[in-house]
Every structure is written in structure tokens, then in C-alpha cells.
Amino acid sequence: MAVVSTTTRRLSRTARIDAVCAGAVELARAAACEVAGDGEVGSYLGCEAEGERVVTHYFGADHRGYVGWRWAVSVARAARAKVATVDEVVLIPGPEAITAPAWVPWSQRVRAGDLGPGDLLPTTPDDFRLVPGYLGPDDTEAADSLRVLNQEVGLGRVRVLSVEGRDDAAERWYAGPHGPDDPIAQAAPAACSTCAFLVPLSGPLGTVFGVCTNEFSPSDGQVVAFDHGCGAHSEVQAPTPAASEPAGMASHVLDTLGYDDLEFQPRRSGR
Numbered sequence: 001m002a003v004v005s006t007t008t009r010r011l012s013r014t015a016r017i018d019a020v021c022a023g024a025v026e027l028a029r030a031a032a033c034e035v036a037g038d039g040e041v042g043s044y045l046g047c048e049a050e051g052e053r054v055v056t057h058y059f060g061a062d063h064r065g066y067v068g069w070r071w072a073v074s075v076a077r078a079a080r081a082k083v084a085t086v087d088e089v090v091l092i093p094g095p096e097a098i099t100a101p102a103w104v105p106w107s108q109r110v111r112a113g114d115l116g117p118g119d120l121l122p123t124t125p126d127d128f129r130l131v132p133g134y135l136g137p138d139d140t141e142a143a144d145s146l147r148v149l150n151q152e153v154g155l156g157r158v159r160v161l162s163v164e165g166r167d168d169a170a171e172r173w174y175a176g177p178h179g180p181d182d183p184i185a186q187a188a189p190a191a192c193s194t195c196a197f198l199v200p201l202s203g204p205l206g207t208v209f210g211v212c213t214n215e216f217s218p219s220d221g222q223v224v225a226f227d228h229g230c231g232a233h234s235e236v237q238a239p240t241p242a243a244s245e246p247a248g249m250a251s252h253v254l255d256t257l258g259y260d261d262l263e264f265q266p267r268r269s270g271r
Contacts, residue, residue, distance in 0.1 A: 017048075018049070018084075020053075020081075020082065020084050021053060021076065021084045022055050024057070024075045025047075028059075031073050034089075035071075036061070041059050041060075041062065042059055042061060043059065043060050045058040045059060053077045053079070054075075054087070055074070057074075057075065058071065066091065068093065068094045068096040068097030069092065069094055070092060070093075071092075074087040074088050128162065129168060129169075132158070132160075133157045166204065166205065170208060178222050178223060178228050180227040182228065185227075188228075188229025188230050188231060190235060191227045192226055192227070193226035194235065195212075195229075196234035196235075197214035197234055198210040198213075208226060209225055210223070210224060216232045217230050217232040218230060
């Protein structure tokens with residue numbers, strides 16, 4: 001545990017550590033013991049100036065649940081007063097204290113697969129993956145006319161996938177378990193692009209991805225990259241049967257001789 005220096009420390013051009021406040025060690029310890037209880041306040045660690053006539057004293061926290069923590073007692077002295085008074089007593093972490101990790105907003109903690117039945121995951125108004133329906137990523141003339149018509153009659157989706165959102169999904173899918181780098185794809189006899197069970201997606205994503213429809217494939221019902229693959233490819237051929245063995249050479253011998261087939265001859269006496 002680092003020891004805080006008790007030497008005079010200049011905070012600004014006018015603020016210096018107050019001698020009366022710095023000398024109120026026992027007053028600070030008594031205040032810490034009153035809050036913490038008997039046996040919870042450890043050795044004195046020093047003090048530091050917080051402002052003009054304001055000093056904080058530090059004591060170790062003798063508690064197994066607060067290793068590295070320390071009691072901080074702030075004392076102050078009024079102008080022209082000869083004694084210091086206690087301002088506050090708090091338990092704070094020291095340089096080597098075990099503390100909780102920094103708080104992360106829930107929206108940043110959610111991961112794929114966390115959503116369960118009844119859970120709601122709202123999107124933010126500025127979600128980069130979404131744009132208004134009339135600003136969709138499809139720039140064809142037919143799509144533009146359809147968007148205008150939908151807007152006029154009040155149909156269509158309020159927001160659609162943006163170009164950035166589409167590219168983000170494509171990169172995630174391509175690098176995921178249904179992309180070309182997955183071990184099952186590396187061992188596949190052929191790519192999904194040549195498989196009859198692949199149904200390509202429509203739109204720009206259809207140039208790279210499709211949906212697997214083979215119930216025996218581990219990717220059944222999943223979006224797969226064209227250069228993904230598995231052992232259930234539609235063109236996989238069954239192994240060729242082994243060539244027949246030459247005549248007269250049996251591959252195995254079965255013992256068909258039964259107990260009743262044995263002939264016993266009577267044993268002659270004297271032999």
C-alpha cells in the first residue's frame with residue numbers, strides 16, 4: 001500500500017497544507033473508528049491538502065473484504081479557529097484495491113444470443129444500420145418508384161437496412177461459422193456455390209450469400225457464404241465398392257463343423 005506523504009504540498013499559488021488540520025490525526029482516527037467500528041481502522045497512511053485549511057487523513061482498512069482500501073477522513077479549520085473539525089468519513093479504494101470493473105451501459109453489454117422470450121431490444125433513432133424507408137440502399141429505378149408509392153399510400157417499412165448495416169452483416173456472416181474459414185468448410189469436398197441445396201439471397205447480398213436447405217447439413221436454414229461448404233454437398237458421390245477378389249481366394253473362412261458331425265471310434269483296450 002502506497003504511503004501518502006505528509007510533507008507540505010502546494011496546490012496553487014495560495015493554498016498550502018494547514019498545520020492545525022495536518023496535526024489532527026487522532027481526531028481523524030476517532031472519527032474513522034466511530035464509523036467503521038472497533039478493529040476496522042488500521043495504520044496511519046498520511047494526509048494531503050484538499051484546499052485551503054482542508055486536509056484529508058488516510059488510514060488502512062483492516063477488513064478482509066476490503067484489501068487495499070483505506071479510510072479517508074477530511075478535516076477543516078475555520079478562519080482564525082485554533083482547532084479542526086471533521087467534515088466527512090469515507091471508505092475509498094487505494095492504488096492496489098480490488099474494485100468492480102468500469103460500468104458499461106446495458107446497450108453495450110448485450111451480445112448475440114442474449115435475447116430470450118419476451119425480451120425487448122429497442123434500436124436507437126441514430127442506429128447506423130437503419131435508414132428511413134424512402135432512403136433504402138437499393139438504387140434501382142423500380143425500387144425508387146415502389147418506395148414513393150409506398151410512402152404515398154402509407155405502406156412499407158418505416159426504416160430499412162442501410163448500406164452500412166448491410167455491409168456490417170455481410171462482414172459478420174463471412175467471418176462467422178458459415179464462412180469459408182470454418183473447419184467444416186475447410187474439410188468440405190466442394191463449395192456451397194455448386195450445391196443444389198443452396199438458395200441464393202435476393203439483392204446485393206445474393207452475390208455472396210445463400211440459404212442452405214439440406215436438412216442433413218449442419219448449416220440447414222442458415223445463411224452461408226458461397227465459398228462455405230460441408231460434407232452434405234449435393235454432388236458428393238458414394239465410395240466405389242472394392243474390386244472383387246480373384247476366384248479361389250476366400251477372404252475369410254467360417255468353421256461350420258458341428259459337434260454332431262464328429263465321428264468317434266471306440267477306444268481299444270490295451271492301447
